[in-house]
Amino acid sequence: MPLENVFAEACLLEAAPARVSEAQVHEALRQHYAISGKLERLGGERDLNFRVILADGSSRLFKLSHPLENPDVVDFHNQAMRQIERHDPALPVQRVYPSLSGGFVESVEIEGQRMLVRLLSFVDGLPLHRVACTCEAFRQNLGQALARFDLALSGFSHPAAGHVLLWDMQHAQRLRPLLDYIEPGLRRDRVEHSLDRFEEQVLASAPTLRQQVIHNDMNPHNIIVDPEHPDVLRNILDFGDMVRAPLVNEVAVAASYQLGVSGDVLAPALDMIRAYHRVNPLLGEELELLPVLISTRLALSLCINFWRADLHPDNRAYILRNAHRAQESLAGLSLVSPAHIHDRILAACTQEVGA
Incomplete structure (x- = not known):
């Protein structure tokens, strides 16, 4: 079912990815950044992403935005990265580099496709999704880093910060047409019930909640850890889903990816929530x-x-990379009442340090 009438951004997600050759990527790098290196194609939802391995062994990320991408939104992402670099330079977050002209984004035309290109930092390490099981120390480190991330962006504004984004939970109730793409049965019923509760319990309160620019996508593919010491967070990636939204949405997104898939599914996420709360306290x-x-x-x-x-069966594996975990986590949460979950979150956030 087309979603053009739901979000303009749906057109971007429905569109097929742009296509460029390695030779064209090399030429754009040479022209705008005067660098060359071995290219390694990386995954992406909307953009084309290439790791550029330089002669000295270091790497950069070269990102080509989809031709339909809004230039103001790209600038929003860049300015957010620069804001964090100024306000918390020690925070391990992706950086954006200037081009030869001094700008942080350049426009190129490849085979009639007008695209924006950027050069970003690339930190070697292990993506979190390849870590079989996270430890409490890592989850605490993640919570603290995410809290610092949000504190660094506190007060940050940009004309495109309020752009309408499909991945923004503020608009979750408008996704009901997409239920048709989930096979009928208990799994779809759980998803529909979650949307029902959002409309009943959150929608009316959302405008009164604290709002600011948030990362909005702290999933395991956007987190790099030390391969030898996976409790050490090395980098936070991908500002592509940033938006101005209720601050608590940031914690909810991150917590959803720290849930377990069996047994006490909530327990791992509590470590992250507690650590976030100690650095950037959440309100009642x-x-x-x-x-x-x-x-x-x-x-x-x-x-x-x-x-x-x-829509994109050729990219199905990448798109559904987190689906099984999300289904199992949602199933586990459905066995526990929201009131009990709240009690456990409250207890974790009021727990004494070292207890």
Whole structure:
């Protein structure tokens, strides 16, 4: 079912990825950044991404935005990265580099496709999704880093910060047409129930919540850890889903990816939530809504990813990379009442340090 009437951004997600050759990428790098190196194609939802391995062994990320991407949104991402670099330079976050002209984005035309290109930092390490099981120390480190991330962006504004984004939970209720892409049965019922609870318990409160620019996509593919010491966070990537939204949504998104898939699914996420709260305390109303928001994020992910996998079967494996985990986590949460989840989150956030 087309979604043009739901979000303009749906057109971008529905469109096939742009196509460029390695020779064309090399030419853009030479022309705008005066660098060359071995190229390694990386995955991406909307953009084309290439790791550039330089002669000295270091690497950069070369990103070509989709031809339909809004230039103001690209500038929003760049300015957010620069804001964090100024306000918390020690935070391990992706950086954007200037081109030969001194700008942080350049426009290129390849076979009639007008695209924006950027050169970003690339930190070697292990993507978190390749770590079989995270430890408590890592989850605490992640919570602290995410809290610092949000504190660095506190007060940051940009004309494109309020752009309408499909991955923004503020609009979750408008994703109901995508339920048709999830096979009928218990799994779809859980997703639909999560959307029901969002409408009933969150929608009316959302305008009164604290809002700011947030990362909005702290999933395991956007987190790099030390291969020898996977409790050490080395880098936070991908600002592509940034948006101005309720601050608590940031924690809900991150927590949804730290849930377990069996047994006590909530326990791992509590480590991250507790660590975030100690650095950037959440308010009572935010803590109260967190259980529903975590379920909402899982529901949103499943709706969007099954829809996009149907649209782009050649990219199905990448699109559905987190779907199984989301389904199992949502199933585990459905066995526990939101009130009990809230009680456990509150207990974790009021726990004494070292207890």
